[in-house]
Amino acid sequence: MLAEGLRKSFDKKAALDGFDLAVPAGTVCGLLGPNGAGKTTAVRILATLLRLDGGRAEVAGFDVAREAPQVRRQVALNGQQSTVDDVLTGKENLVMWGRLYHLSKRQASARADELLEQFGLTDAADKRAKQYSGGMRRRLDLASSFIQRPSVLFLDEPTTGLDPRNRGEVWREVKRVVAEGTTVLLTTQYLDEADQLADQIVVLDTGRVAAQGTPDQLKSKLGGDRIEVVVRTAEELPVVRDVLGPDAEVDADGFRVSAAVIDRVAALTRVTSALAAKGVEAEDIALRRPTLDEVFLAITGHKAVDTSGVRA
Amino acid sequence: MRYAAIDSWVVAKRDLIHWVREPVRVFANLAYPVISVLIFGLVFGSAMNVFGGGDYIEFLLPGMFGQTIAFGVGTTLMMVSMDADRGVTDRFRASPMSQTGVVAGRSIADLVNSSLELLVLALCGLVIGWSFHDGLLNALVAFALFLWLRFALVWVGIYLGLLVKPEAAQASWMFLFPLTMFANTFVSPELMPGWLRVVAEWNPLSSTVAAARELFGNPGVGGDSWAAQHSLLLAVLWPAVFVAVFWPLSVLKYRNLSR
Numbered sequence: 001m002l003a004e005g006l007r008k009s010f011d012k013k014a015a016l017d018g019f020d021l022a023v024p025a026g027t028v029c030g031l032l033g034p035n036g037a038g039k040t041t042a043v044r045i046l047a048t049l050l051r052l053d054g055g056r057a058e059v060a061g062f063d064v065a066r067e068a069p070q071v072r073r074q075v076a077l078n079g080q081q082s083t084v085d086d087v088l089t090g091k092e093n094l095v096m097w098g099r100l101y102h103l104s105k106r107q108a109s110a111r112a113d114e115l116l117e118q119f120g121l122t123d124a125a126d127k128r129a130k131q132y133s134g135g136m137r138r139r140l141d142l143a144s145s146f147i148q149r150p151s152v153l154f155l156d157e158p159t160t161g162l163d164p165r166n167r168g169e170v171w172r173e174v175k176r177v178v179a180e181g182t183t184v185l186l187t188t189q190y191l192d193e194a195d196q197l198a199d200q201i202v203v204l205d206t207g208r209v210a211a212q213g214t215p216d217q218l219k220s221k222l223g224g225d226r227i228e229v230v231v232r233t234a235e236e237l238p239v240v241r242d243v244l245g246p247d248a249e250v251d252a253d254g255f256r257v258s259a260a261v262i263d264r265v266a267a268l269t270r271v272t273s274a275l276a277a278k279g280v281e282a283e284d285i286a287l288r289r290p291t292l293d294e295v296f297l298a299i300t301g302h303k304a305v306d307t308s309g310v311r312a
Numbered sequence: 313m314r315y316a317a318i319d320s321w322v323v324a325k326r327d328l329i330h331w332v333r334e335p336v337r338v339f340a341n342l343a344y345p346v347i348s349v350l351i352f353g354l355v356f357g358s359a360m361n362v363f364g365g366g367d368y369i370e371f372l373l374p375g376m377f378g379q380t381i382a383f384g385v386g387t388t389l390m391m392v393s394m395d396a397d398r399g400v401t402d403r404f405r406a407s408p409m410s411q412t413g414v415v416a417g418r419s420i421a422d423l424v425n426s427s428l429e430l431l432v433l434a435l436c437g438l439v440i441g442w443s444f445h446d447g448l449l450n451a452l453v454a455f456a457l458f459l460w461l462r463f464a465l466v467w468v469g470i471y472l473g474l475l476v477k478p479e480a481a482q483a484s485w486m487f488l489f490p491l492t493m494f495a496n497t498f499v500s501p502e503l504m505p506g507w508l509r510v511v512a513e514w515n516p517l518s519s520t521v522a523a524a525r526e527l528f529g530n531p532g533v534g535g536d537s538w539a540a541q542h543s544l545l546l547a548v549l550w551p552a553v554f555v556a557v558f559w560p561l562s563v564l565k566y567r568n569l570s571r
Contacts, residue, residue, distance in 0.1 A: 077402065
């Protein structure tokens, strides 16, 4: 998947302003950014749903502008909303999409059974989707994207609104299809989701690439997670600073010392035991992941501006 | 071409399954016209005059058929805007299915739905005293005219459905209701004040209803206006005009989704 200098405006407001992207086959690229950064616009252009104003893009070897029908045979789109039909059963949903992807009746039924099995929905195959849990619906929606074994899958905020257990289920399925060779472009507002799934992360800011790299590269750029220790007296602050290392930041007013950590759990264990050994009784010790806002601030130098009103 | 036919059928089948599985909705759809027939026919009926004389129930039924057909535009509108809102339309567009299939499927489902409504209403009408008097063939032509209007309204519904959100679509009946009343559906235009009479006479719905009254041999046919005297012609023409305007508009709107 390749994009060069993509440009797209809505009502003269630029949603994409010279967006570049290169995703090698069989890898996962995470598009990270706040609402209105242009993530969905980029996905919709690559999935042939939007015409581009400038630049060019290739998906699975076909030009999205000139060879849209060929692209559509290679890609699947999973949007923010679920397209699962509540009244149909799980199997009927899949058979319907199978037929629309021009499988014969028998092929569509066989493929539906295969997918239900793969996505762990066989037991619920003949239940109406209305009775499915949030995670099951999401899985069914994902399964319906796999009818034609797409070489490229677009996932637009796949776990927005799901609880942690269901998010885990969706992540597991995504990992499984990637292992089978599908290229995935994932948009997300969650840093940990991109961290879990993506080989490569692209941070979008107002229609342009603000930063890109592997999750580890981006994290080291930011210093990754932080450990925070809160103590009861000011005298204990220097002791804690010594334990946390030379880069520790001291917030004297808040009796708080914080430092970047690489391995969360190891750092927590080390700090706890070192503090105990020095006789410091901490008020609170916490590990904190940088929020998307912090990442964004660190990378772009300005706060995330929500311009989602431009286009839902 | 073969795929267009399969796609249309698959899309239509989705809706038909909905009706079979959620009979409450179908029932609610049917209940309104049936209850209206009872209220207008049996409750108000005795106080109603048919211009030029005749039985009010005989006059009312073609009007009810017409109103039911016109309300169908609300159904189409609702379904189209819901699909667009839920991202189903996008999935269709990102898939290799034929784009004709999406709209053709919609038309098939809506026409089947409306045919069913007409059938139930007609049976209900036969029970309370409506009938057709000029032969089965003429009656079938009359029903065909209603379905022709319904087909034209599918295109109006598709265009408006792509234009508005489901919440707005839900409010469409507020406009539909008066539009179906400012016509010859329940009362002869001759009995209305001058300006409203002109509106009612030229209302496209009035042409189809008047043509149907003529074909059924029901009272209330005729009138001084050109529109009333050429109702059969207009019953064919008006829907054709709708199709000619809203078909290209819908196609354009659909294409512009990718703007």
